[in-house]
Amino acid sequence: MDSFLQGFIKAFELIFHLDQTLFGIIVLSLKVSGSALVISTAIGLPAGALLGLKRFPGRDLAISSVNTLMGLPPVVVGLFVYLLLSRKGPLGFMGLLYSPTAMIVAQTILALPIVTALCHSAIVNVDPIIRQAARTLGATRRQETLTVIHEARYGIFSAVIAAFGRVMAEVGSILIVGGNIAGYTRVMTTTIALETDKGNFELALALGIILLTISFVINAALHGVQKRGSVKTS
């Protein structure tokens, strides 16, 4: 209980003094997870739309695969990316191991199935009458598709929120491919893991509180946008 209290006090101290090292760690966390989120959304949304709107051979297998990949263990992803980027690996010549780029790659792999599967689910749940209504009103095929995606926008938003939660909280893969190098690849979750190992519970807890607060603020903002889409019954 004492550790919790100390953790809170330490957290406020760190935030209040805006410690440069801590600031760097927070910025890198947001940069890595934010980049992974943008990339996974840029790929996952069209992929989810394709799975939701088109019929093609192997579609069911693709949907089952994406759903399965939602539960990818981060350490397995870390290992996979590590083998890919290590000096003897097929992409070793790029020299990306133990860099923020490697961490973005790992987190993108983790976020992509979530964005794809939940976007697919959001799009497939749009009432088929919407597409018909669009067509009767003179929409082209492309406009019909965009209308369906637009109707699914709040579900798509939820997909992005879920993926954000996954990557912000993730530690296993970025620890393996980033190496937790101070001032270069050290992010909030890896620092928490390190400080816990060192027995520095107050700092670990303080970082945990900051991580939760950042997640809360970002999620609250996203939820605010999402809420605008909820039906007003005035």
Added chain:
Amino acid sequence: MKLLITHIRKDYDGKPVLKDCSYAFGGSGAYVLMGPNGCGKSTLLRICSLLERPDGGDLLFQDNDAPLVQDIALRRRMTLVLPRTGVFNTSVFSNVAYGLKVRDTRPAELEQKVLSALAFVGLDYKKRHNALTLSSGETQRLGIARALAIDPQILFLDEPTASVDEENTAIIETIIGNLKKDGRTMVIMTTHDRDQAARLADQLLVIERGALRETTR
């Protein structure tokens, strides 16, 4: 614009719904299709509005006796109001603006047409409301406003009053009556309400055993 259909046939799962439907829709007035549930009224409407293809027979759209190509341009000269409107999760205004937006209508013209369509169906005071909050009667009127905003030459209405209360039925019948007076739009609608058919129709039609014919009652 005239619509001529000849020997239209449509099967569902091998079961014939429409066997041989032929008719010439003249270009104005209100045609009311009647017939028992499942007789193929809605199917015929969906085929005529180019939402579905027939399994046999021909549709011919004519403008001043010249045949028209069945492309997106032709599709945009008509519209079908479905029995279930298919409301977009946005404001009443944006719903009505949809057909104009997909046609790249200029903003000033769009606003004027949307407001005029909303006034026509008596929903202008709800333009800022989310369309999903409307009652079923209002939703049906929204569907009609959405159709009217694009100024169709043929307006297909599939059971426009099937799931609305008496008050909204009266309003919708008045809207159709006003459209008839206006004379710019040919209305082809289905109903199972004989009295309504008698009130609205310039020509009553009935589908019996998969064939379309004129009737007087």
